[in-house]
Amino acid sequence: MIMIGIHEDTIISSDWHVLHRNIYWFLPEARKIISDAENPARLSFPEFIAAEVRTYQKIFDLIRDTVEKHSIRRFYFLGDLVFGLNKGRESIKKLEFLNEEVPVFFEIFKYLESKNIERRMVLGNHDDFKLLNKKVRAFYESIFNEVSLFIREGSNLYTHFPIGYSNVHDKACGTPEEKFFRINKLFYKLDKKLLQETHGFQIRNFHGHIHRGEFSLHIENIRHQNMAIDWRVSPIAVDAISLQSASL
Numbered sequence: 001m002i003m004i005g006i007h008e009d010t011i012i013s014s015d016w017h018v019l020h021r022n023i024y025w026f027l028p029e030a031r032k033i034i035s036d037a038e039n040p041a042r043l044s045f046p047e048f049i050a051a052e053v054r055t056y057q058k059i060f061d062l063i064r065d066t067v068e069k070h071s072i073r074r075f076y077f078l079g080d081l082v083f084g085l086n087k088g089r090e091s092i093k094k095l096e097f098l099n100e101e102v103p104v105f106f107e108i109f110k111y112l113e114s115k116n117i118e119r120r121m122v123l124g125n126h127d128d129f130k131l132l133n134k135k136v137r138a139f140y141e142s143i144f145n146e147v148s149l150f151i152r153e154g155s156n157l158y159t160h161f162p163i164g165y166s167n168v169h170d171k172a173c174g175t176p177e178e179k180f181f182r183i184n185k186l187f188y189k190l191d192k193k194l195l196q197e198t199h200g201f202q203i204r205n206f207h208g209h210i211h212r213g214e215f216s217l218h219i220e221n222i223r224h225q226n227m228a229i230d231w232r233v234s235p236i237a238v239d240a241i242s243l244q245s246a247s248l
Contacts (some may be wrong), residue, residue: 001156003059003229004066006010007156007206009073009075011066011117014160015206015228017126018056018105020083021048023230027211030230034058049101053160056104059229063108067115076151077144078208078227079124085136086128092135108141120146124160124208125184141230149190155203162207162215162224166191198222 025038035051123129151158
């Protein structure tokens with residue numbers, strides 16, 4: 001299970017889904033490894049919170065160990081950070097609860113800041129991706145130096161949805177698979193634009209969103225690299241540093 005990746009001087013991770021109880025039954029095998037929960041699909045609420053604390057303590061330990069052993073300058077997070085921050089008033093209660101019950105989450109970002117590591121976030125579909133809630137926006141800006149919908153650096157493109165997802169969505173419309181490839185209009189338009197702009201260039205696309213394997217659409221000039229923490233990466237795909245981190 002690869003929970004973080006290292007590309008040159010950058011730590012990359014995605015899809016933590018903090019305080020998303022249903023992610024445990026949706027991905028029980030992955031979340032059992034990540035959280036050490038005995039039965040992820042049947043967690044009581046106290047067990048769920050304990051699993052969350054273990055998960056982010058594990059991630060904190062891994063990030064700290066990586067920073068101490070490697071020349072890390074940046075941390076990129078590719079979307080779906082805290083689940084449900086696009087829910088209006090409920091978002092504020094969730095942030096208060098997170099601060100009270102899972103304080104190690106904030107310790108991760110305090111540590112990164114103390115090491116002068118640049119922190120950038122690409123917004124995902126389960127984030128407040130339109131940044132309509134001022135308090136949620138302030139939360140993002142308190143732990144990240146920059147928040148955006150994508151990051152482009154030379155031949156590297158960092159997104160939440162893998163580039164080409166809009167094409168799969170189009171092909172699935174009207175089929176039983178349609179529900180598996182939903183995409184908000186904003187991300188749909190962004191994907192179409194990025195597809196057009198990157199056509200003909202060799203691109204490495206670091207992305208999240210896909211929880212169970214590689215992105216299924218082959219695009220000749222784009223190499224996809226899934227960074228979701230709950231994706232079991234083949235040892236052929238990366239050179240593992242440990243059970244839970246990898247060089248990309």
